[in-house]
Amino acid sequence: MRAISKKLFRDLWHHRGQMISIAAVTATAIMTVLTMRGTYESLYEARESYYQTSRFPDVWANLERAPESVRSLIQQIEGVSVVDTRVTFASTLDLENQVTPAVGRFYSAAPPSEMLGALHLRSGRWVSENDRNQVMVSEKFALANSFSEGDTLKAIINGRLRYLEIIATAISPEHSYAVPPGSLFPDDEQYGILWMSRQAMGAAFNMEGAFNEVALIIASNADIRHVQAELDQILKPYGGLGSYTRATQISNLILESELNSNKQMGTMIPAIFLAIVAFLLNIVLNRLISTQRQEIAVLKAFGYTNLDVGLFYLKFAYVAVIGGAIIGIFGGVWLGDLMVTVYRDYFDFPDLAYSLSPQLLAISISISFLAATVGALSGVRSAISLPPAEAMRPQAPARFSIGLIEHFAVLKKLPSATRMVVRNIERRPGKTLFSAIGVAFSVAILVIGLFMFDGMYYMMDLQFNVAQREDLTVSFNRPLPERVRFELGRLDGVNRVEFNRMVPIRIIKGALKRDMAITGRNVGDELNRIVHSDGSIMPLSLSGIIVSKYLADNLLIEAGDLVQVEVLEGARRIENVRVVSIVDDFLGINAYMHLETLHDLVGGPHLITGANLAVMGDAQADVAKKLSAIPMIANVSSPSRGFDLFKKQMSESLFVGIFFLVGFSSIISIAVIYNGARISLSERGRELASLRVLGFSKKEVSVLLFSEQAVITIFSIPIGWYIGKELSRISIAQIASETYRFPFMVDWETYMFSALITILAAIGSSMIVRRRLNNYDLISVLKTRD
């Protein structure tokens, strides 16, 4: 081995603590890339191939009922390649082990070769066309309720109790993420997708020779807006509710937002870490080179070229990166694999596995090297440009002056030891500032990671404790006269009934439009209220319409504007309505109107589609059971169950989340503080040894050394809070979707926790350096020249 390589190894060994800390930051960067972006790629690939093989539709439309002959009209639309008509209904399932009734979403299953969004059987066999009691169920629903082939399932279909035979379990690309209506999270125990033959469905739901949902695949060059317009036109006479695309298909939408957040996190976090790698290499190499001036001079005097010297220090940086990359690759693959396993519980894909693409690996490693090179550059450049003769002379003594801070009157009486700290910080404000920013990111990462939980909790708390206060939400399977509310009120245990009407509408503002549902409700409603993101209750006005802010922003609607409302049922009237207020809400996109006003808008009889009930505490299960037995009731659900489900899921992900965030954040703060303290010790060892000789105790000297790091840490905390808050604000805006929007808010506990973890990490790294200080040889330090 060449002597210079030996020197490299020994120098590396001597600085192993610093090298390891830099490698750890690099490892985290590569690990997060491989985990988050790797998961993103894997999910993306799995989704693409699944959508391809199962022929995932491009456009869907729901309608009241159309004869099968309409299918050929649809097929003739320019750009349409495949048409799949279906029959679908929601029904109550009577599960023995469940307190509140479960909901089954039934679909007709065309033969596998004709079906769009084809089922993938996990077990059992396909339903036969002639058997009317056979059903295939979604795999997760079966697992959650321990159903297997041959079991019988009780369903209330069209008001009649039916016994259905489970003959298969299956997954469907249209329900990869199966969310019950009005919820955000899957509820596999209480929400199942069920498929029966078209004939069986037709007979069960009076839909023989007819369909109420259509799915299309369009040609790759087709104009999707044109297809949608034509389709809506064709379906209009049949109660068409407006077509929608993949962008708003719920399962795809949630998957898409998950993919986005992985992609975003997999970019933002590694970028932060690599910036810190560059910063650390910059300060470490600059210090190393200034302590090795004489060695550099000797090397150059002996004929080593500038290139040799430059490469020597560059290798220093690269060793840290290579070490980090190796750990990062193993860690990333392991964690990516783990994460995909977790995703399998949420998304049903037939072959979802973590796979690491060579491109991703190459990119992440090259970017790490780039960061290391950028960080090493100034140090390497100074080593190269050092003339041998000058390098032999000791470095000029550090110049100090009385800084700005000391001109403040309060600080004029500082003890000399404190002045040392102040002047050291002031002498290199850049280094202090960058160190503080570095540590600030460890605070920021915790804030970014945790605020999401704060916002989510706030949102759900508001949703379930302020907005949706009813004990049971009831929806009818068809509009019913208003008087049914008296029947509901007569049930034992029901204290209060509030009723509403949901009507499919199209809101049009200029060239922009949106199909959605409007809810008509009563002014005095107490159970279910319209709630603003700040928690205030929004009163309902007797005329006009209230819309979600998300919708208003998309359609460029402002309060006071007139919009066109086209009712998508009955007489399909179109009227101009004034937007009286805009509600900044979290879930879905909503429009509200006074019930009487909505009745007038729709025309015809005064019908209602659902009700919210307050029920006496112990009667809830009983009332729910009785309600599900009523034929015209499609669904009975309990909002508090949604809240419980949410809390359970949140506490699980919070635990895992905190584990990683604390780890990430500690790696940053330890690396920055440890290296900062090591460099201070190297720069000021002589000074500290003098103080020891003058009779300062070990403790007093450590306090002097670490107060600089303490100041950096304390400064970094508010900076970190600010950065964290701003980055959170950005990510919130990016995550916002039709399904849900997080309110932006950070709890004080999050601020305190993020500061606490960073302070602990700073104390920990100071302890390591303190050991080194304690072992300092006073005499030898003082007898050398600076």
Place this chain on the structure above:
Amino acid sequence: MVESFSDGISSPLEGTLQMQIFEARGLNKIYHMGEVDVVALKDVDFDLFAGEMLVLLGASGSGKSTLLNILGGLDTPTSGVVKYQNVLLSHSDEKELTQYRRKHVGFVFQFYNLIPSLTALENVALVTEIADSPMRPEEALELVELGERLNHFPSQLSGGEQQRVAIARAVAKRPNVLLCDEPTGALDVETGIVVLKALQKVNQEVGTAVAIITHNAAISAIGDRVVQMSSGRIIENIRNEHKSSLDDIVW
């Protein structure tokens, strides 16, 4: 422990001239350097008396620095006994030695070891702020004739000036003894003499005992007593009856 360093030891001004400050008997110091043992001190007996100016002369490696470090509480002997007044230094622990250095002894090194981020005044204040009954920092600097350059940073002072700040810093706590390891080693003749004059002034005006280590025989002329060391032993211990004036010294 006979007595703690924090109290009970008289200041030099209260003692008689011949009071012993240091009494070392049978000192040995062996450094283990890898596989070889280096004997730095061999059976050394040594005394230093209150108010005296002592020059410790010897070539590099003679053991004089080792002796000074042991006296100053920076190092401990392998065997033997060192007493500072009536306290056993050779049996003190790290904390006690720190207290000892803080209150009783002043150091001056070849490389001045000033704190670059503090002005001359503040470098002295650093010590007076933690001492029991110190001089005012200004007073200490006037003693070394630097009363005019109080607010200069070390980078703004010449080598001689820096060394005088170091002396002021060492003397400001009113120590019983000043230990100086090659105080003129990095300076030219004229500057060196200015520094030695400062030490002499401290010795005469404050009454502090001063021990100067040097390999420069010319300097021995200013000592009340000259102790010569070679290969870890004291080979000569002479009382200097005819002290020369500093103005006559050249090297």
